[in-house]
Amino acid sequence: MTSNALQIAETYLFALFVILGSGAVGGWLAERLRLPDIVVYVIIGFLLGPSVLGVLHIPAQGVFHDAVLSLGAAWIVFQGGLEMRFQVLRQIWVSVALLATVGLVMTAAVVGVAAHILMELPVLSALLLGSLLASTDPAALVPIFQRLSIRARVAQAVIAESAFTDATGAMLTALVLSRATMGTNGRHEGAGFLLSELVRLALGGAVIGVAIGLAAAWLVARHKPVTPGGRSLFLVLAALGSYAVAAQVGASGFMASFAAGMALAHAPERWVRVDERDRAQLEAFVDALSLQFRILIFVLLGSQIDAAMMIHHLDLVLLVVAVFMLVARPLTVLVSLLPDRRARWSWREIAFFSWVRETGTIAIALAGLVQGAGVPDGPLITQVAATAVIVTLMVQASTTPLAARWLRLRID
Secondary structure, eight states, rough: OOOHHHHHHHHHHHHHHHHHHHHEEEEHHHHHTTHHHHHHHHHHHHEEEEEEEEOOOOOOOOOHHHHHHHHHHHHHHHHHHHHOHHHHHHHHHHHHHHHHIIIIIHHHHHHHHHHHHHSSSOOHHHHHHHHHSOOHHHHHHHHHHHOOBBBBHHHHHHHHHHHHHHHHHHHHHHHHHHHHHHHHOEEEOOOHHHHHHHHHHHHHHHHHHHHHHHHHHHHHHHHHOTTTTTTHHHHHHHHHHHIHHHHHTTSOHHHHHHHHHHHHHTOTTTOOOOOHHHHHHHHHHHHHHHHHHHHHHHHHHTOOOOOOHHHHHHHHHHHHHHHHIIHHHHHHHHHHHHTTTTTOOHHHHHHHHHHOOOOOOHHHHHHHHHHHHTTTTTTHHHHHHHHHHHHHHHTTGGGGGHHHTTTTTTTO
């Protein structure tokens, strides 16, 4: 007789097959239609979910759901760290730092106020929504700029900022989520406490991530695998191990994964002596696993969209998304870029920054974790996040080449 545990395992294996198989079809379809693949994954998930075909039934508060979102988000943040380049940060570090801190909080606050007023969400729920939407999406931005010939510092600054805001946005969301689920008392309500918590989460995660990332870099250089691609195990240990260790000690797992990626990419050259063939295999492995996690995250979250709830709140949701795109993002860019006198950003570059601000993978992953945490407004927050992702990717990501051409930032 098949045990209950085995039946559950087989159900989740079937779900994995359906999600990854439909994602493969969705990737091909997105390429043919010239649409962002993330949008297609969400639509496929919605069609396969209970609202339409009923093929996928994944509980929002289940182990499978939380594991996919946590591991997927950690890996994508790790990839963002791998793609960071210190030579870029030396020139624009002030702008990136302000965007990932002051700008992030400003976006969260503006969206939170809009959600509180327009949708009458409780203050903490509204701030939770603003926090998870505040980060930009390297998973969407990197492929765009790989195909788009644009001024190097602009493209690299956008990618660098998106990588940092993924980590800091995840920390801010985790902090607000802890207040929403645990409640607050007089000792925990002050801005000083929130700031100290952010510093503790960031520093703890950074230290753990750097240590594990450097260890992984040393192993990659010293280990001679018997099978091709054997070194990829150390990348998995760096990305997911740093997240798990940091989470166990109460630090930020996302910052740890990001720091591990940066440390591995910038380890001393005498450590990392990998020939070009092995390096290409490692890069291909990172890209392939990132794609699979993106499929899992977006198809899974699409399957949990409640069509009736979305339609019921659609007008207010679109208003909040409009505030997010047209008010919060441009205001964040102005406050963050204008003080950086060294960078000397032109008005064309500032305008481009204000438009290329799509949200995506991390926002969806965090929304799923929020819903899984049992927050009373979690389902509604997920619907707003999904709508924001679809709208920003459809409107902003698809028009990025046109914006670059119109602002005369293309170099081709």
